[in-house]
Amino acid sequence: MDPLIDVQQVIMRYRTKGGPVHALADVTLQVGRGEFVSVVGPSGCGKSTLLKIIAGLLLPSAGQVRVDGVRVSGPHPGVGVVFQSPVLLAWRTILENILLQIEVRHLSKAQYRKRALDLIALVGIQGFEDKLPYQLSGGMQQRAAICRALIHDPPLLLMDEPFGALDALTRDRMDLELQRIWLESGKTVLFITHSIPEAILLSDTIVVMSARPGRVQELVQVTFPRPRDLKSLARPEAVEAIERIRAIMGTVPD
Amino acid sequence: MKEPADRLPWHEQWGDWLYPLGTIVFLVIAWELFVRLLKIPSYLVPRPYDVLLVLVDRHAEIFAHALVTAQEVALGYLLGVAVAVPCAILICWSRLLERSLMPLIVYTQTFPKSAIAPLFLIWFGYGILPKVVIAFLIGFFPMLIAMITGLRAVEPDAVDMIRSMSASKLQTFTKVRIPYSLPFFFSGAKVAATLSIVGALVGEFIGAEQGLGYLLIRANASLDTEFLFAILIPLVVLGRLFFSFVGLVERYVIGWHLAAREGAQGS
Numbered sequence A: 001m002d003p004l005i006d007v008q009q010v011i012m013r014y015r016t017k018g019g020p021v022h023a024l025a026d027v028t029l030q031v032g033r034g035e036f037v038s039v040v041g042p043s044g045c046g047k048s049t050l051l052k053i054i055a056g057l058l059l060p061s062a063g064q065v066r067v068d069g070v071r072v073s074g075p076h077p078g079v080g081v082v083f084q085s086p087v088l089l090a091w092r093t094i095l096e097n098i099l100l101q102i103e104v105r106h107l108s109k110a111q112y113r114k115r116a117l118d119l120i121a122l123v124g125i126q127g128f129e130d131k132l133p134y135q136l137s138g139g140m141q142q143r144a145a146i147c148r149a150l151i152h153d154p155p156l157l158l159m160d161e162p163f164g165a166l167d168a169l170t171r172d173r174m175d176l177e178l179q180r181i182w183l184e185s186g187k188t189v190l191f192i193t194h195s196i197p198e199a200i201l202l203s204d205t206i207v208v209m210s211a212r213p214g215r216v217q218e219l220v221q222v223t224f225p226r227p228r229d230l231k232s233l234a235r236p237e238a239v240e241a242i243e244r245i246r247a248i249m250g251t252v253p254d
Numbered sequence B: 001m002k003e004p005a006d007r008l009p010w011h012e013q014w015g016d017w018l019y020p021l022g023t024i025v026f027l028v029i030a031w032e033l034f035v036r037l038l039k040i041p042s043y044l045v046p047r048p049y050d051v052l053l054v055l056v057d058r059h060a061e062i063f064a065h066a067l068v069t070a071q072e073v074a075l076g077y078l079l080g081v082a083v084a085v086p087c088a089i090l091i092c093w094s095r096l097l098e099r100s101l102m103p104l105i106v107y108t109q110t111f112p113k114s115a116i117a118p119l120f121l122i123w124f125g126y127g128i129l130p131k132v133v134i135a136f137l138i139g140f141f142p143m144l145i146a147m148i149t150g151l152r153a154v155e156p157d158a159v160d161m162i163r164s165m166s167a168s169k170l171q172t173f174t175k176v177r178i179p180y181s182l183p184f185f186f187s188g189a190k191v192a193a194t195l196s197i198v199g200a201l202v203g204e205f206i207g208a209e210q211g212l213g214y215l216l217i218r219a220n221a222s223l224d225t226e227f228l229f230a231i232l233i234p235l236v237v238l239g240r241l242f243f244s245f246v247g248l249v250e251r252y253v254i255g256w257h258l259a260a261r262e263g264a265q266g267s
């Protein structure tokens, strides 16, 4: 079957006052339907840039992206994006922030209200639905942002370090919850993270990127069975994979 | 939306009023003593008590003129809001308009708008219209610039966020960019509130038959310093009322912003 996401020779150069910033150098990448793919790489190597290009928020300087066979030329339907920061609207309550997705897509808010409340409970911020964002901690805000990306049940989830702001325990819980949602729903997930163990816990494939200008350095397949839990990370295959990714990231490409 | 805060002791609850009020009482007494002890003639600096007497004595006359000034200010200001907000949105809507107009608009900042007030008298006569136009013009630019600044200050991530939902350009404006700009707009709107009073007064100074500015000129011509001082009081009140009104609207429209700011500071 053809891949859901097909990134072909994408190059990205930001034009800035101080001259061009070469963020991505020739990235080619496929993500199959229903696959969970993580992207790891040093800070500033263009992970967020790549995600924004796939979401249709940025046009690449060269190359092209197809999602579901259609060439991406702008934001497309069927996607839920979690950004690196929560970006909640300060004047809307948590529930209204989540339902923004529904409002903008001209769906019925009444119909999605219950689903929103279920998601709020799922990520563990129940009781805060009528609060304004400033009344929540950064980690809680990020969990609300995850609800907002999931509310319309998109087949493709693009997540940019969604759990970076959470404490270790909550992060573990959210990882397992995300795995459960993914197993149940068959969604395709592109997941950016700085945590190699997190990537191993969740992914089928891990894309290791090189430092800026970013390119795909290596693909690491993670094959051991699911559902995985924290104990799975102690398995020899997992330990070996962690070591391998560390080694790849440690080597400087020429 | 607001949590019931722990009760403050009474002098803290009213502190925002009591402490400045104390300062005023102190200053008035000091003034009275100063004028008496140094025997300053009343045509230079009148005694506060005499000023108060004149104010009470001629209150009907002063009030009627204050109403005219208030009307000019209110009309000019509202016209300013009604024109500045759509103009700002229009300018930020199109990159072309923004690039061609914005540098010029910034340039007008340094131009003293009251300089063209005499021209408006020629065009619009001696009634309230020229004053309304001057009040409008003086208040309009700070509001326009504040609103444009706000529309441009939007977090790029917030725009990406709503665009990722396949939002239309109209939706990115109504749901993200305009609300984002409102705190900026209101800071401009408060500056404009005081400026438009200046605008109306300048108009009245140049040529009028009514209004507090006209009364000031008249009192000045007859060296009636007590009356002059008495007119300043309704001017202060008018300015304060007007400013508070804008603050009230601000609290109503962007309460979320003020709450978040106070929340961030810790109560």
Ligand SMILES: Nc1ncnc2c1ncn2[C@@H]1O[C@H](COP(=O)(O)OP(=O)(O)OP(=O)(O)O)[C@@H](O)[C@H]1O
Pocket: A014, A015, A016, A021, A022, A023, A042, A043, A044, A045, A046, A047, A048, A049, A050, A084, A212
């Ligand atoms: N809007 C922009 N304009 C100019 N340069 C940009 C812009 N956004 C990103 N860059 C540059 O592009 C490079 C890649 O940025 P990007 O945010 O994609 O990195 P990242 O891999 O997500 O980093 P991190 O892990 O720290 O989030 C960086 O050098 C950054 O400075």
Ligand SMILES: [Mg+2]
Pocket: A047, A048, A049, A084, A160
């Ligand atoms: Mg990033």
